[in-house]
Amino acid sequence: MAGVRTLQTLTESFWRDEYVVSAADLDLVTGQILEAARPQRLGALASTIILRRMQAEREAVTRQAKQGDLYQPKGHYEVGQTVVFSALDFQSGRVVGLRAGENPKYGPFNVIRVAFDDPPVEREFAADLDVPHPLNVPVEELVVSTDSAVSEADLVRAFEHYVAVKLEPVLEEAPEFVRFDGQWFLRDLLPEIHVGHLNLAEAMIDEAGHPLPAREMIAELELPVTGSREAQLFALNRALGEDSRFDNVSTADDRVWFLRALVPEAVYERPAVLEPAFRAQGGEYIGLTMLDMVEEIGDELDDVDAAAVLRDSGSVRFELSFPHLYAGTMPATQSLLRMMPPSTQRYYPITLVDARGKKRFDAWVVPEERYVCGLKEWYTETGLTVGAEVTLASADEPLTFTISVAPVRSRRRDWIRVATVAEGDFSIQLQQQAPPPVRADQHMLMLVPDEEAIVGLMRQAAEAQLSLSAMVRSTFLELAKLGGTVHAKSLYSACNMLRRTGAVPVFAELTRRACYNPVGDGLWVYSPDLEGTVYRDPDEMRERPLSNREDTVRDQAIQYLGR
Structure with missing residues (x-):
């Protein structure tokens, strides 16, 4: 309104540029915590300051107006x-x-x-x-002048951030305030948590064998009865958070704690065999028929971060690669993570239930690393091998999933690819073997009698920085010795015994290089006379104009944009 004063506490510029935390503000914060008798979030404290400052300025203006x-x-x-x-x-x-x-x-x-x-x-x-x-x-x-279209609550929400960023460092410097997990409390109101309480908490979690919420442990810890229940929880959670023996693994506001000594090492450090060498970037050209193979394989390295994941079917399926088999992990693809609750923790536990034997066991989701660890024992007990088809489905209980594989009906001996290291070189041979006890993709399937030898080979390839093109070529030629043609999924499976790669980078190499020719049903052949020649556009990748093979098939080349 023209000619009517606007209070400075109603303007963004005041809170952004001029506001300074005062001693009166700290007294107000102290009073709010005392009155509530429980920890307060920084935003709530900032809102209280804003409201009190607004009220004080209105009162001052009113007094000034009454002077005449x-x-x-x-x-x-x-x-x-x-x-x-x-x-x-x-x-x-x-x-x-x-x-x-x-x-x-x-x-x-x-x-x-x-x-x-x-x-x-x-x-x-x-x-x-x-x-x-x-x-x-x-x-x-x-x-005073106010905008009738903007409520006081709207103004508080708009200014809260400016106050919070100025208030937080002041609270951190003030010895009377303590913080945990975004909440603030008064040090003098904290019940004492001593080392005996923490040792007992450690024993409780160790005996349970699974994470425990702080609320569940309080009853057994016999904490001092002074203060509210919220104060006890705050003190216990804060003490557990400062003790290196404990890790917060919660996915919700209720803090849940576990022992660092009981979680797999892969929670804290990515296994070397899972170190990505080649992953999908988005925009690579691959054959249209290869999209189904990418989906069937279910490799986390084929996720494109910018891609929108629209499916939310409640289950995911993947075909086990050697790195995941060896590390006892499974891919945490975007589709899988959509089945999980949002979490800011580095890792959190889930419960897996074997669909056949109903055995329950803990596994650990590590979202940033894109894998789930803790499956090594189950892989071994179930008899999984490279290429095994695994399905994970949501169960009725929170953070609980059924994990299943299909048994094979016949264990009759058959010719199966076996990967070994012979005189320091990667070798793949066909041997008559009984098939694994669970269903595996026939093209992905590969037995590995000496896993440590393959891991050593992967270490050497990483140290030598073996390139994608060199890896694909050498692996293709090794597989081609078994019958001339090589299936794209077999190539992906074998390449993952040299360096960790997604399927898309391997398929893109087949698509763009003229020396590889598709002959149908996912099979490819090698033409040594075209080595080094690259098709530059999708039309050439489809037509394969340099191929002199009559059995070459034409597969439309499209840009990969994610699964």
């Missing part, structure tokens, strides 16, 4: 009278002159001359002018 008559054009004033002007930041002045106004448009009215002290100046204002005017409104509306 509030000026309005319709008002009548006499010489010697003190008048307060809302449009002049509530300056007061003394009427020193009065004369008749001259304006036929408004009829009779007066003009007062007012003397101000700071700075010393005299100005004239209309009086006895009862016409529509922004200042001819009820007096209470002149004290």
Whole structure:
């Protein structure tokens, strides 16, 4: 409203540029915590300060306005009278002159001359002018100006961040305040948590063999009864968080604790065999028929972060690669993570239930590393091998999933690829073997009698920085010795015994290099005379114009944008 003062506490510029935390603000924060008798979030403390500052400024302006008559054009004033002007930041002045106004448009009215002290100046204002005017409104509306379209709650939400970022470092420096997990409390109100309590908490978790919430442990710890239940929880959670033996593994506001000594090492350090060498970037050209293979394999390295994952079927399926088999992990693809609750923790536990034997066991989701660890024992007991088809499905209980594999009906011996290291080189041979006890993709399937030898080979390849093209070529030629043609999934499976790679980088190499020719059903052949030649556009990748093979099939090349 024109001519009406806007309180500075209602402006963004004040909180952003001018506000400074005062001793009175800290007293207010202390009082709020004392009154609530429980920890308070920083945002709630900031909101309290904003509301109190707004109220204080309104009260100050109201007191200032009462020092004299509030000026309005319709008002009548006499010489010697003190008048307060809302449009002049509530300056007061003394009427020193009065004369008749001259304006036929408004009829009779007066003009007062007012003397101000700071700075010393005299100005004239209309009086006895009862016409529509922004200042001819009820007096209470002149004290402050607010935007009726913006509520006080909206203003608090808009300014809360500015106060919070200034308040937080002050609270951190003040010894009387303590913080845990975004909440603040008073140190003097904390019940004592000593080493005996922490040792007992460690024993409780160790005996349970699974994470325990702080609320469940409190009853057994016999904490001092002083203070509220919330204060006890705050003190216990804070003490557990400062003790290196414990890890917070919760996915919700209720803190859940586990022992670092009981979780797999892969929770804290990515296994070397899972170190990505080649992953999908998005935009690579691959054959249209390869998209189904990428989906079936379910490799986390084929996720493209910018891709929108629209599916939420409640289950995921993947085909086990050697690195995951060896590390006892499974891919945490975007599709799998969508089945999990959001969490800010580095890792958190889930319960897996074997669909056949109903055995329950803990596994650990490590979202940033994109894998789930803790499956090594189950892999071994179930007889999984490279290429095994595994399905994970949501169960009725929170954070619980069934994990299943399909048994094979016949264990009749058959020719199966076996990966070994012969005289320091990667070797793949066909041997008559009994198939694994669970169903595996026939193209991915590969037995590995000496896993440590393959791991050593992967270490050497990483140290030598074996390139993608060199890896694909050498592996293709090794597989081609078994029958001439090589299936794209077999190539992916074998490449993952040299360096950790997604399927898309391998498939993109097949698609763009002229020396590889598709002959149908996912099979490819090698043409040594075209070694080093690269197709540059999707039409060439489809037509394979340099191929002299009559059995070459044409597969539309498309840009990979994610699964």
